[in-house]
Amino acid sequence: MQELGSFLEVLISGLLAGVLYSLVALGFVLIFKASGVFNFAQGAMVLLAGLALVRALDFLTRLGFPGWLAIMLGFVFAALVMALCAFLVQRYVLGPLINQNALTMFMATIGATFVIEGVAQFVFGSEVYPLRLFPTDAWIAAEATFPGGILINKLDVWGGVIAGLLVIALALFFQYTKTGRALRAVADDHAAAQSVGIPIDWIWFVVWLVAGLVALVAAAIWGTKLGVQFSITFLALKALPVLIIGGFTSVPGAIIGGLIVGAGEKVAEVYLGPFIGGGIEYWFAYVLALAVLMVRPQGLYGEKIIERI
Amino acid sequence: MGQFKTSYAKDMVIFPIRQDRIGVYLLLGFALVLLPLMMAFHVPPFRTDYFLLAILLPFLILSLAAIGVNILVGYCGQISLGSGAFMAIGAYMAYKFGTGISEIGLPPLPIVFAILLGGLSAAFFGVLFGLPSLRIKGLYLAVATLAAQFFFDWVFLRVKWFTNYAPSGSVSAPELKFFGYLVATPVEKYMVALIFVIVFALIAKNLVRGNIGRQWMAIRDMDIAAELMGIRPLVAKLSAFAVSSFIIGVAGALWAFLRLGTWEPLAFDINRSLELLFMVIIGGLGSILGSFLGAAFILIVPIFLTVLPAELGIPITTGTVSHLQNVIFGGMICCILIKEPLGFARLWQIGKEKLRMWPFPY
Structure with a gap:
């Protein structure tokens, strides 16, 4: 029972950490779906x-x-900053590159990454800023079944709940609003969407804004967990394997992928780590993604890739 | 007037225009003879070692690495975010070969062989991580190469065999004896790097304008069409990975031995990979000259940002410098991709065309 208990503890903490990866991956999926970027x-x-939020709060x-x-004003301010960021990126980076191939767009977003990082730290400072929005203490659950019980971090649960709400909200937005439908049309075919009168500039702005707001939510949770600091950007790199596993175009895929990566790397670290030297969390997700790529290049829930000349 | 070609061979020479040829000879003469002499007699700006060690040596070695990246990204169109890992493989394997591998009874090898073997090891792993490229492409491949980056970061940090069980985890280059000649002063290091760069730049230039280079470019422009024309993607893609990783590996070994001397895995992290990618994009995708221009740009900007405010008397912290640097690099990337996707190399070419017509452009 002791082993099962500790296994469950590792698994649950992994799954809940995975939810946070999913939050970042969600931002990727939204933009990829709507613009192929x-x-x-x-x-x-x-x-x-995160920096905008925490500095405004301070x-x-x-x-x-x-x-x-x-807190409310801080969120409003951070949302405005994200809107400005979305506008500038759309206007000056992606707008001029419309109809270019995916690799060019990708490299342009690497450029944008550096600009955003530079400006963010230049304007808001580059230290570690603690953020306290959610409780960070732990619950002890199922004490009756397992000796010692299972330790569950409250913050992780909050993250899970918020991520769930966010996914439902996004699903409703995509399915039932006019803008949401326009977004899906643009995702299917830029040119066709433009020809039925969908303003592509506006749509791209909206989608970057939504991705920015998802980033804000992710920042609020991660910031509470680790403090707002530069290393938060490495999260994005962790979200890449999540995407590969879940598929680039699927919102549920991002969630499932996040759970798999989160649980997988925690379990691997605890049960495999001692044998081959610790720290495998660092690359486990990537190697898992590589394996998925070899078997199923489009990911678990992605659309099949069809190429024509 | 005018330069006319009367044979295919003449049309295909590396520098078809006479001025270019003369220019390159002058440059080589300057780099090989004049500059070491100026160093020897302490002519400014070469009075101190700073210029050589902080600017020229990194420039040469990073140009070499950029050539490697350019072969893969610029010529073969396979995006790679793992170049830093291949530099690390080159560096650590060269170190292992240079200090001898006692497990298999291998004595310490001469340094040139160690460096080349380091390159070969990088090529081997390059092919291994290039294998997914046969099935996946584009963005997916970028993630696969990222996997290489993180995996090798970890390997060199945790597997003690690579560092000869050094407790601190950092290793020092073996004695730099090239064919019995001990290389110690900055000028000597510079000469070694220069010779490596010249040799490999020539090899790379000849590869990309030959059969295999054209196969790479066909794959880059449209892989399915290239396959239909009879180019084997397996051979073309994996050879690009092999050649590119080999050159990057050699550059990594040189970087570790000549520039760093003592290093740890952090010297070859993801930032190094991104920096190399930036050099290639800014300098010019699919251009050997571009690799040099890009490396020069990436190296000069930080120096410029530190020196200029100091000269003007504006107080500026190192944090600010690095943020500004990020903004400039990122901005340049976006700018180049939008305005001139072929980078500085293309601008240089356009400039030459304009000069040819000057002053009557019609």
Whole structure:
């Protein structure tokens, strides 16, 4: 029972950490679906959102605003920053590159990553800023079944709940609003969507904005966990294997992929790590993704890739 | 007037225009003879070692690495985010060969062989991680190469065999004896790097304008069409991975031995990979000259950013410098991709065309 208990503990903490990877991966999927752009800048956007949020909060609390108002205003400010970022990226980076091939767009987003990182740290500072929005203590569950119980971090549960709500909201948005339908049309075919009168500039702005807001949510949770700091951008790199496993075009895929990566790397670290030297968390997700690529290049839920000359 | 070609061979020479040829000879003469002499007699700006060690040596070695990346990304169109890992493989394997591998009774090899074997090891792993490229492409491949980057970062950090069980995890280059000649001063290091760069740049240039280079470019422009025309993707893609990783590996070994001396895995992390990719994009995809221009740009900007505010008396912190540097690099990437996708090399070419017509462009 002891082993099963500790295994469950590792598994649950892995799954809940995976939810947070999913949040970042979700931003990638949204942009990829609507524009075919593989957005390397998602991690930088999480950093920007986090820094904007935490600095605004600090500033407002120092001015003496009550907690809840400061938090609300902070979120509004960070959302505005993300909107500005979406506008600038769309206007000056992707707009001019419309109808270019995917690799060019990808490299452009690498460029955008560096600009966003540079500007974010230049404007908001580059230290580690602690963020306290959610409780970070732990629950002990199922004490009756397992000796010692199972330790579950409350923050991780919050993350899971928020991610679930976000996915439902996004699904509704894509399915039932006019803009959502336009987004899906653009994803299917740029030129066809343009020819039925869908303003592609506006759609791209909206999708980058939504991705920015998802980044903001991710930043709020990750920031509470680790503090807002530069290393948060490496999250984006962790989200890449999640995407590969789940498929580039699938929202549920991003969630499932995140869970697989999160649980897989925690379990591997605990049960495989001692044999081959610790720290395999660092690359486990990538090697898993590589294996998936060899067997099923489009990922678990991705659309089949068909190529024509 | 005018330069006319009367045979195919003449049309196919590396520098078809006489001015270019003369220019390259002058440059080589300067780099090989004049510059070491100026160093020897302390002519400014070569009075101190700073210029040589902080600018010229990194420039040469990173240009070499950029040539390697350019073969894969620029010529064969397979994007790679794992170049740093292949530099690391080159460096660590060259170190192992240079200090001898006692497990198989291999004595320490001469340094040139060690460096070349380091390159070969990188080529081997390049092919291994290139294998997925036969099934996946584009963005997916980028993630596969990223896997190589993180995996090897970890390997060199954790597997003690590579560092000869050094407790600190950092290793030092073996004695740099090239054919019995001990290389120690900056000028000597510079000469060694220069010779390597010249040789490999020539080889690379000849590869890309030959049969195999044209196969790479066909694969880059449209792989399915190339396959229908009878180009074997297996051979073309894997050879690009092999040649590219070999050159990157040699550059990695040179970087570790000549530039760093003592190094740890962090010297070859993901930032190095991105930096190399930037050099290639800014300098010019699919151009050997571009690799040099890109390397020069990436190296000069940080120096410029540190020196200029100091000269003007504007106080600026190192943090600010690195942020500004990020903004400039990122901005340049976007700018180049939008305005001139073939980079500085293309601008240089356009400039030459304009000069040919000058002053009457009609």
